[in-house]
Amino acid sequence: MNKALRNRFLYSDSGNNRKSKIQNRSTEPLGLSSGRRLTTKSKIGWAMKNILGLLAIVVVLGCGAMAEAQQAGKVNRIGFLRFGPPPTTYIEGFRQGLRELGYLEGQNITIEYGLARSTEQLPDVAAELVRLKVDVLVASGTPSVLPARNATSTIPVVFVSAIDPVAMGVTASLARPGGNVTGVTAMHADLTGKRLELLKELLPKLSRIVFLVRATSPATAQYVKEAELAARPLGAQLQVLAVRDSSDFEGAFSAARGASALLAVDDAVFTAHRTQIAELALKNRLPTMYGLSEAVEAGGLMAYGPHYGDLYRRAATYVDKILKGRKPADLPVEQPMKFELVINLKTAKQIGLTIPPWMLMRADRVIK
Numbered sequence: 001m002n003k004a005l006r007n008r009f010l011y012s013d014s015g016n017n018r019k020s021k022i023q024n025r026s027t028e029p030l031g032l033s034s035g036r037r038l039t040t041k042s043k044i045g046w047a048m049k050n051i052l053g054l055l056a057i058v059v060v061l062g063c064g065a066m067a068e069a070q071q072a073g074k075v076n077r078i079g080f081l082r083f084g085p086p087p088t089t090y091i092e093g094f095r096q097g098l099r100e101l102g103y104l105e106g107q108n109i110t111i112e113y114g115l116a117r118s119t120e121q122l123p124d125v126a127a128e129l130v131r132l133k134v135d136v137l138v139a140s141g142t143p144s145v146l147p148a149r150n151a152t153s154t155i156p157v158v159f160v161s162a163i164d165p166v167a168m169g170v171t172a173s174l175a176r177p178g179g180n181v182t183g184v185t186a187m188h189a190d191l192t193g194k195r196l197e198l199l200k201e202l203l204p205k206l207s208r209i210v211f212l213v214r215a216t217s218p219a220t221a222q223y224v225k226e227a228e229l230a231a232r233p234l235g236a237q238l239q240v241l242a243v244r245d246s247s248d249f250e251g252a253f254s255a256a257r258g259a260s261a262l263l264a265v266d267d268a269v270f271t272a273h274r275t276q277i278a279e280l281a282l283k284n285r286l287p288t289m290y291g292l293s294e295a296v297e298a299g300g301l302m303a304y305g306p307h308y309g310d311l312y313r314r315a316a317t318y319v320d321k322i323l324k325g326r327k328p329a330d331l332p333v334e335q336p337m338k339f340e341l342v343i344n345l346k347t348a349k350q351i352g353l354t355i356p357p358w359m360l361m362r363a364d365r366v367i368k
Contacts, residue, residue, distance in 0.1 A: 074108065075107070075108055075109065075110055076103075076108065076109050076110070076135045076136075076323050077109075077110050077112060077132065077133065077134045077135050078109060078110065078111045078112065078134060078135065078136050078137075078138060078319060079111075079112050079114060079129035079130075079132065079134035079136070079137040079138065079155075080094075080111055080112065080113045080114065080138045080140060081114045081116075081122065081125060081126050081129060081137060081138065081139050081140060081144045081147065081148050082113075082114070082115055082116070082139075082140035082141050082144055082268060083115070083116050083118070083119050083122060083141060083143045083144065083268045083269060083272060084115060084116070084117075084268065084269070084271075084272030084273075085115060085272065086115075086140055086141075086271075087271065087292075087294040087308070089294060089308060089309040089312075090140065090160075090308055090309065090312045091312070092309065093308070093309030093310060093311070093312035093313040094138070094312040094313065094315060094316055095111075095316075096313055096316075097312065097313035097314065097315065097316025097317060098316045098319070098320075100313075100316075101316060101317065101320045103316075103320070112129060112132055112134060114126070114128060114129045118245070119143045119216065119245075119269065122143055122144055122147040123147045123150065123151065125147075126144075126147040126148050126150070126151035126152075127151050129151070130151045130152050130155060134155060135155070135156075135322075135323060136155070136156050136157075136158060136319050136322050136323065137151070137152065137155050137156070137157045137158070138157075138158050138159075138160070138315060138319070139157055139158070139159040139160070139161065139183070140159075140160055140161075140268070140312075141160070141161055141267070141268025141271065142161045142162060142163050142217055142218075142219050142266070142267050142268060143214075143217065143267070143268050143269065144159070144161070144268065145159045145161050145163060145165075145168070145170060145181075145218075146168075146170070146218060148181075149170060149180075149181050152180070153179075153180060154180065155180065156180050156181075156182075156322045156327075156328045157180055157181040157182075157183070157328065158181075158182060158183045158184075158315055158318045158319060158322070158328070159181065159182075159183035159184070159185075160183055160184050160186075160308075160311050160312055160315045161183070161185060161186065162185065162186035162187050162219070162265070162266035162267070162291060163185055163187060163218075163219045163222075164185070164187055164219070164222055165177070165181075165183070165185060165333055167219075167222050168218055168219060168222075171333060174332060174333040174335070175332045175333075176329070176330070176332070177328060177329055177331065177332070177333055178329045179328070179329055180328050180329070181328055182318060182328040182329070182331045182332070182333055183315060183318060183333060183334075184311045184312075184314050184315050184318070184333070184334045184335075184336075185333055185334070185335055185336075186266055186291070186305065186306050186308065186311060186336060187335070188306075188335050188336055188339075190230075191291075191304075191305065191339075192223070192226040192227050192230050192263075193226070193229070193230035194304060194339075195263055195289050195291070195304050195305075196209065196227070196230045196231055196234060196236070196263065196289075197230075197234070198289065198302070198304055198341070198359075199260075199261045199263065199287070199289050200234050200236070201356075201359065202287065202302075202353075202355070202356070202359065203260055203261055203287060205260070206234065206236050206260045206261060207235075207236055207237065207260050208236065208237045208239055208258070208259045208260050209231060209236050209237070209238055209239065209259065209260060209261050209262070209263060210239050210241055210252075210255075210256040210259045210261070210262040210263070210286075211223075211224065211227050211238055211239065211240045211241065211262075211263050211265075212241050212243065212252060212262055212263065212264040212265065212270070212277075213240060213241070213242050213243075213265050213267075214242065214243060214244070214265070214267050214269055214270070215242035215243060215244050216244060217265075217267060219265075220242065220265075223265050224240055227240075227263070236260070239255075239256070239259065241255055241256065245269065246269070246272075246273045246276060249273070249276060249277060249280055250280070253280045253281070253283075253284050253286070256284065256286060257284065259286065260287070261286065261287045261288065261289065262281060262286050262287070262288045262289070263288070263289045264277060264288060264289070264290050264291070264295070265291065266290075266291035266292060266305065270295075271292065271294065271295070274290075274294060274295040274298040274300065275298045275299065277295070277300070278295065278298050278299035278300045278347075279299065281300065281301070281351075282299060282347060282350055282351060285351040285352065286351075287301050287302075287351065287353060288300055288301050288302075289301070289302055289303065289304065290302070290303040290305075291303060291304070291305035292305055292308050293305075293307065293308075293340060293342040293365070294308070296342045296343070296344045296347075296367060297342075297344075297367065299344065299347055300344060300347065301343070301344055301347045301348060301351070301353070302341070302342065302343045302344065303340075303341070303342045304339060304340070304341050304342075305336075305339055305340070306336035306338065306339055306340070307338070307340055310336075310338075311336065314334060318331060340364040340365065341362060341363045341364050341365075342363065342364060342365045342366075342367070343355060343359070343360065343363045343365075343366050343367070344366075344367040345360075345366055345367060345368050346367065346368060
């Protein structure tokens with residue numbers, strides 16, 4: 001097996017297998033009108049008709065029972081492609097969604113986790129999952145989307161990522177994706193602008209914002225365009241710092257010295273190294289905004305965005321629909337409708353920043 005798939009794990013839940021249930025229906029002879037007599041010949045004919053009818057019912061019920069038994073006995077295989085280990089909330093959200101829909105790991109579903117050690121390994125890991133003949137391939141995070149799409153044109157792909165799938169050429173449209181790819185996007189109109197506005201409210205003298213992006217991400221151009229448009233009305237200079245991987249973080253924060261704040265894009269590479277980024281931001285006393293609450297839990301200052309656990313829970317509904325026969329081409333891409341503001345008060349104190357009471361009141365969660 002490919003070395004890139006060393007981090008593949010299987011999880012199983014204990015419990016009893018679900019059994020198909022067929023309701024037994026009693027069949028009573030057809031009633032005879034009073035006063036009607038049957039000859040011996042007609043009695044035989046009547047009996048034969050009823051026997052044949054009963055046999056037909058038995059055959060129909062028997063075929064239905066066999067079909068249900070075969071369906072109940074099928075173990076569907078789901079591939080999960082991602083760079084690095086995903087946050088626990090992602091996996092638990094996905095597994096919760098599957099459980100709510102009646103899928104139990106080790107009984108009627110198996111998840112093959114293909115976790116690449118680098119973004120360069122993702123195509124190989126995707127190819128390995130395809131060779132395992134998974135029924136659905138889940139592309140977790142921006143770096144996984146294109147490798148998953150390029151690995152197969154027949155296996156349905158469900159993505160969960162902070163991308164514009166239309167701009168990236170992954171889907172034809174949000175309403176009618178076309179092809180074999182659909183899913184849930186964390187992007188929403190003005191989301192980047194809202195994050196910058198929150199930084200401006202927190203730091204009224206905001207003058208230079210460092211925008212941390214990944215150089216090789218196919219979504220970077222779109223991210224930068226949105227950030228530039230959002231920064232202009234705030235009267236703030238946007239400094240774009242593009243890194244290739246975690247080895248570039250130290251240099252990026254050195255280049256960010258003197259900036260008012262830093263905004264990090266949602267990217268699986270940054271998520272995997274969220275603790276390192278939070279520690280560097282703390283070391284440089286740089287207020288940092290993220291798009292996911294898991295970064296704030298790791299020591300980051302604040303985050304504004306969708307709850308990713310809920311997005312992965314929603315992804316499970318796509319898997320369910322596809323396993324029941326729906327085509328990805330006909331399943332619209334979902335966008336988040338609910339967002340949360342999370343603030344780490346402990347981190348704010350460590351960098352000497354006072355969070356206004358009104359902002360703390362607006363926060364959905366405050367980490368102390």
